Amino acid sequence: MPRFEPDLQYTVSALSNQTDQRYKSLKEFDYIVVGAGSAGCVLANRLSADAANRVLLLEAGGRDLNPWLHVPVGYFKTMHNPAYDWCYLTEPDEGIAGRQLQWPRGKVLGGSSALNGLLYVRGQPQDYDRWSELGNNGWSYDEVLPYFKKSEDNQRGADHFHGIGGPQKVSDLRLRRPIAEHFIRAAEEQGIPFNEDYNGTVQEGVGYFQQTAYKGFRWSTARSFLRPARKRHNLKVVTGAQVARLLLDGKRVTGVEYQHGGSLQQANARAEVVLSAGAINSPQILQCSGIGDTRTLSVVGVEMAHHLPGVGKNLQDHLQIRLVYETSERTLNDELNNPFKQFMVGLQYALTRTGPLTLAASQVVIFTRSSTAAERPDIQFHMQPLSADKPGDGVHPFSAFTASVCQLRPYSRGEVRIKSADAFTYPEIHPNYLSDERDCNVAVNGIKVARGIASAPALKSHIIRERVPGGEYQKDEELLDAARNFSQTIYHPTSTCKMGKDDMAVVDERLRVHGLQGLRIADASIMPEIVSGNTNAPTIMIGEKAADMILADNCG
Ligand SMILES: Cc1cc2nc3c(=O)[nH]c(=O)nc-3n(C[C@H](O)[C@H](O)[C@H](O)COP(=O)(O)OP(=O)(O)OC[C@H]3O[C@@H](n4cnc5c(N)ncnc54)[C@H](O)[C@@H]3O)c2cc1C
Secondary structure (H helix, E strand, O other): OOOOOHHHOOOOHHHOOOOOHHHHOOOEEEEEEEOOOHHHHHHHHHHHOOOOOOEEEEEOOEOOOOHHHOOHHHHHHHOOOOOOEOOEEOOOEHHHOOEOOEEOOEOEOOHHHHOOOOEOOOOOHHHHHHHHHOOOOOOOHHHHHHHHHHHEEEOOOOOOOOOOOOOEEEEEOOOOOHHHHHHHHHHHHOOOOEOOOOOOOOOOEEEEOEEOEEOOEEOOHHHHHHHHHOOOOOEEEEEOEEEEEEEEEOOEEEEEEEEEOOEEEEEEEEEEEEEOOHHHHHHHHHHHOOEEOHHHHHHHOOOOOEEOOOOOOOEEOOEEEEEEEEEOOOOHHHHHOOHHHHHHHHHHHHHHOOOHHHOOOOOEEEEEOOOOOOOOOOEEEEEEOOOEOOOOOOEOOOOEEEEEEEEOOOOOOEEEEOOOOOOOOOOEEEOOOOOOHHHHHHHHHHHHHHHHHHOOHHHHOOEEEEEEOOOOOOOHHHHHHHHHHHEEEOOOOEOOOOEOOOOOOOEOOOOEEOOOEOEEEOOHHHOOOOOOOOOHHHHHHHHHHHHHHHHHHHOO
């Protein structure tokens, strides 16, 4: 287990419910933020920057004291660990051969940013322009770019697309392996251009990921946004506090009821409650509070407070199809399976903060098109110089790399639905993967693009064979079968409380819940459509913009 340098030791005693004696007995705040995840920590910081605002941040999980939460590769230890992960399991899903998938979600200060794959990706400008075209004024790319830059402190410096001096550290990888270089050359041989910065002028191309890390440590939003605010006397952070329901006075949300230390407690918000509990829990809290589709709620016996049929609907995710190639070139599998090399890996990290322990979930990224018909990149590759049966499992006992491909803008839509009025019972998650024929076509073509790269000269001579799905899968219907059987989530659920103007929208363009006062939602659930890339940076941006709007709307 790595030791921490004193200045990086994240002591959060000030973040517990003993934060400030002056606030210990307080039950009334200006703002209550529910969930200290990617968006919630941003909100807690920005809203409490003005000492006149009294802010309460409630987090169901605990403090982030485990060192593995701060070592980049620590997700292998924290994912699927109920101490830090909600450990959701999806319902059996016809589109993926009836399988159920584990859906980790962070349950700790930092939320999912504390156990995610660290990949820093914003998506395509057209994603945000599309949000704006759907009627969400203020969300075009030009309008959200300043918020991406505001949060950012990029190791490469500032330019038109990037910021420095923000709380969120973004840096280059501290690990390179030859097989990754071969993969990049092979992609170039297939006509995919090298791209130094997929968050810059264009997204399309092949290159190395940037990550939310600094000097070899993970930079979760707890680390980046919460820690600098921890000494503010007007911010109270309570961990181990799970919000059960919202308190309503007619159509006005006045506070929350939460479980803490074995008892139910209440806190009141004079201005607003902000739900930042993520794409599973934000709709769940709404539904348990009687806000949702009348039919869904009446089935489980929740008393209706406000009919809002879109709550929990419109669920989207990126489904990745993982291809595993056995290689003659040695990969990280060989290092991680050898006790002596494992020791050296630990030593390298201890001495230089480099090497495999700084591993983000992937090294090489490709954004490209699954067919010539695609107007812009519609698939993304994550390439890792290692392989396992599934993320978080031990690596294979042979040299291999993984190239997973996902569709960036799936058409399939799922749902999150409570199955009990009890706020502590997990909701049902129905992803409905590959339920739209267009997604099936992209899945098949994505495997073909992957095989094209694997057969390019720069890579072919290093490959012994395709292990997963394997050469026996050739015809289109067989490839679709492979997609249904060998796919996994990339952990990007979004859009269950979508922003918009239509009947299924849950929040408006200022993230206020339709038809209610005193309640906003700011997290991955508000995305009208999932972005073309990983979802952490966009969610931090949502937190930044939400804070700005809340402060503007409540001034004076
Ligand atoms: C394993 C994994 C790997 C990922 N890899 C990447 C990646 O490499 N790059 C990337 O960009 N994205 C990645 N993601 C996705 C990204 O991290 C999420 O999209 C993002 O963190 C979502 O932020 P959020 O604020 O919506 O929710 P979260 O960050 O999940 O925060 C929600 C918070 O609310 C708390 N909460 C929930 N319910 C309650 C309640 N009732 N009361 C009080 N608190 C509550 C939770 O405990 C949690 O702390 C990954 C996610 C996971 C899980």
